[in-house]
Amino acid sequence: xxxxxxxxxxxxLLLTVTFSVHAQDESQNDNHAENSHTVKDLKTEIxxxxxxxxxxxxxxxxxxYTTVEGDHKYIGFPLPVILWDNGIKxxxxxxxxxxxSVAELNGEYFSLYHNKIYKTDAEGTITFDNxxxxxxxxxxxxxxxxxxxxxxxxxxxxxxxxxxxxxSYKKSTIPSGIGRFLEPIILYVRNDIAIxxxxxxxxxxxxxxxxxxxxxxWIINLLGLTPLGVNVTNNIAVTFALALIxxxxxxxxANKNYWKxxxxxxxxxxxxxxxxxxxxxxGTFIKPFxxxxxxxxxxxxxxxxxxxxxxxxxxxxxxxxxxxxFGLAFALALLELLVAAxxxxxxxxxxxxxxxxxxxxxxxxxxx
Amino acid sequence: xxxxxxxxxxxxxxxxLILFVGLVLLLKKFAWGPILNAVNERxxxxxxxxxxxxxxxxxxxxxxxxxxxxxKEARSERDAMLKExxxxxxxxxxxxxxxxxxxxxxxxxxxxATIQAEKHAAIADLKxxxxxxxxxxxxxxxxxxxxxxxxxxxxxxxxLKEVTIS
Numbered sequence: 001x002x003x004x005x006x007x008x009x010x011x012x013l014l015l016t017v018t019f020s021v022h023a024q025d026e027s028q029n030d031n032h033a034e035n036s037h038t039v040k041d042l043k044t045e046i047x048x049x050x051x052x053x054x055x056x057x058x059x060x061x062x063x064x065y066t067t068v069e070g071d072h073k074y075i076g077f078p079l080p081v082i083l084w085d086n087g088i089k090x091x092x093x094x095x096x097x098x099x100x101s102v103a104e105l106n107g108e109y110f111s112l113y114h115n116k117i118y119k120t121d122a123e124g125t126i127t128f129d130n131x132x133x134x135x136x137x138x139x140x141x142x143x144x145x146x147x148x149x150x151x152x153x154x155x156x157x158x159x160x161x162x163x164x165x166x167x168s169y170k171k172s173t174i175p176s177g178i179g180r181f182l183e184p185i186i187l188y189v190r191n192d193i194a195i196x197x198x199x200x201x202x203x204x205x206x207x208x209x210x211x212x213x214x215x216x217x218w219i220i221n222l223l224g225l226t227p228l229g230v231n232v233t234n235n236i237a238v239t240f241a242l243a244l245i246x247x248x249x250x251x252x253x254a255n256k257n258y259w260k261x262x263x264x265x266x267x268x269x270x271x272x273x274x275x276x277x278x279x280x281x282x283g284t285f286i287k288p289f290x291x292x293x294x295x296x297x298x299x300x301x302x303x304x305x306x307x308x309x310x311x312x313x314x315x316x317x318x319x320x321x322x323x324x325x326f327g328l329a330f331a332l333a334l335l336e337l338l339v340a341a342x343x344x345x346x347x348x349x350x351x352x353x354x355x356x357x358x359x360x361x362x363x364x365x366x367x368x
Numbered sequence: 369x370x371x372x373x374x375x376x377x378x379x380x381x382x383x384x385l386i387l388f389v390g391l392v393l394l395l396k397k398f399a400w401g402p403i404l405n406a407v408n409e410r411x412x413x414x415x416x417x418x419x420x421x422x423x424x425x426x427x428x429x430x431x432x433x434x435x436x437x438x439x440k441e442a443r444s445e446r447d448a449m450l451k452e453x454x455x456x457x458x459x460x461x462x463x464x465x466x467x468x469x470x471x472x473x474x475x476x477x478x479x480x481a482t483i484q485a486e487k488h489a490a491i492a493d494l495k496x497x498x499x500x501x502x503x504x505x506x507x508x509x510x511x512x513x514x515x516x517x518x519x520x521x522x523x524x525x526x527x528l529k530e531v532t533i534s
Contacts, residue, residue: 054381082379142379151384155391162399169406173413186403207404216391236372237381241388283512 021022046311050304054234055115056147058093062228079149081119082111085139093143110139117141147238150230154220158212189214189348197352202359205351209249213242214348221299225333233343234300236292243273246351251284255359287354291347298343302336 060078078094081103095103102111102120108296111120118126118136125136143154165179175183189211194203203343217233224231260266265273309332312325510523 036488055375058378140378142382144383145377147378147380148383149386152389155387158391159394159398162395162403166399166402166406167401173406173410183403183407187407190404208400209392211400212388212392212395215386235377235380236375237377238384241375241381244385245388 019039040288042315046308046314050307050311053307054231054300054303056145056235057115058096058117058143058145060146060149079144081110081117081141081143083139083141083143085119088137113137116159117143146230146237147232150220150223150228151238154216154223154232154264157236158215158219179249185215186211187273190299193345193349193352194329196306198359199356202355205250206355210352213246213351214344217242217295217347217354218341218344221343222337224299225336226342231299231303233295234303236296239292239296242295242347243288246291246354247285247288249351250288250354250358253355255361257361258358291350295343297349298339302332302339306336 016151058078058081059074059078061074062288063076064072066072076258078092081089081091081093081096083089085108089105089108091103091105095101096110096112096117096257102109102122104122109120109122110117111126112118113126113134116134116138118134118138120126120136129135161178165175165177165182166178190203190207194207195209198206219367220232224233263277265276265280268276306329309325309329313322316322316325
């Protein structure tokens with residue numbers, strides 16, 4: 001109980017720090033707007049800032065600000081850029097200078113435009129088509145971006161945390177240290193998510209995946225709320241990868257009954273069987289697809305709303321509006337804390353449900 | 369939707385896929401396996417311990433029942449033994465009494481017989497002594513008498529008369 005309180009307190013503290021950092025950022029951007037007499041108004045700037053915040057980037061920027069002279073300053077560190085363009089090409093993202101300069105490598109030039117790397121000439125010219133889409137050739141980008149780096153960090157953190165927990169069991173079967181907090185959660189995943197949905201007989205082979213996905217999504221969602229501002233789960237690529245694993249796992253562990261219920265539904269008339277088959281088949285794709293969209297949309301929406309409310313402070317700029325939006329943002333951040341855990345739970349729960357369908361043994365036909 | 373597809377980063381997808389599968393496998397080997405095993409073992413242990421406790425409880429119950437039964441048996445045995453002892457005591461006493469009575473009557477009989485015999489002997493002795501005494505007296509009388517011859521003959525005659533009568 002005590003430990004949980006500490007975690008709560010810590011999360012709150014981190015959140016308050018988030019606000020202050022963002023607030024500082026915004027105010028400086030605001031100053032910048034006034035000083036450099038740009039035509040962009042505040043609303044557009046906030047909007048751009050939010051959409052920028054939601055994107056992945058090629059370097060690990062903790063925060064950025066603009067000096068009085070109008071120079072952008074970034075506090076953070078560069079990450080390696082890995083490209084596949086007729087051979088592997090690796091260079092540091094510091095060469096790109098956040099899209100402000102062109103990186104040169106063995107006579108080839110690359111530049112950053114809207115967070116994507118394009119092959120350009122020495123001046124970094126980017127040509128556009130009618131729809132404002134760049135026409136430059138795009139090398140395959142396997143860079144260790146901010147999100148990839150964060151995934152690795154979270155992975156290492158989980159390995160360390162759960163490995164030390166596993167080691168503590170060698171001394172005694174009673175959990176000690178962090179295990180006291182984690183064990184009930186692990187048991188919850190096993191007893192209330194895996195076993196009821198998959199069944200006593202088959203749940204064991206899915207446990208590793210379910211536990212990993214639960215803790216991974218939860219931890220990464222929580223860390224997305226910290227001042228580091230790395231939102232991994234609001235990238236459709238990440239949720240797609242997770243959903244794909246669930247889909248493949250379901251498909252390859254499914255038993256005969258599962259396929260029979262998809263292609264030749266028992267207990268319905270023949271024409272219905274023919275109509276149902278494509279629907280059921282489509283359903284197998286829609287299920288993991290919904291997983292992907294749900295996680296992505298929830299986290300993205302949460303961040304957009306939260307940051308918009310924070311942005312409101314700089315639009316109101318009066319004594320009543322700003323505290324109000326601060327209060328609102330605070331309440332929302334608490335809600336996001338819940339959402340972080342809830343989405344991890346839902347993803348795990350639904351994955352378990354799909355696995356359960358795949359291994360269900362239909363002796364009970366009254367089910368249909 | 370178009371924006372989503374545009375945003376989709378193949379690099380991130382590939383990394384996430386590789387890293388996540390790697391994470392699952394590593395965690396399975398180094399964390400989930402040992403943790404779930406330990407938890408399972410502990411749960412089995414608790415289950416076993418509970419079962420053992422239940423068994424022990426039953427055993428104790430059986431033991432108590434046994435003890436009670438044994439105690440009961442012992443008590444009844446003791447009662448039986450006491451009863452037997454009492455009976456034996458009584459019978460011994462009665463036997464002893466009877467024997468004593470028989471013995472006493474035998475002793476009395478013997479004593480009576482002895483007394484009778486002694487009495488007869490004493491009477492016989494007395495008779496002898498009286499006879500001897502009478503003979504002596506008679507001798508002295510006769511001696512004094514016989515100094516006179518007539519008297520002697522008279523006495524013999526009288527005596528002869530007496531003999532014929534007896």
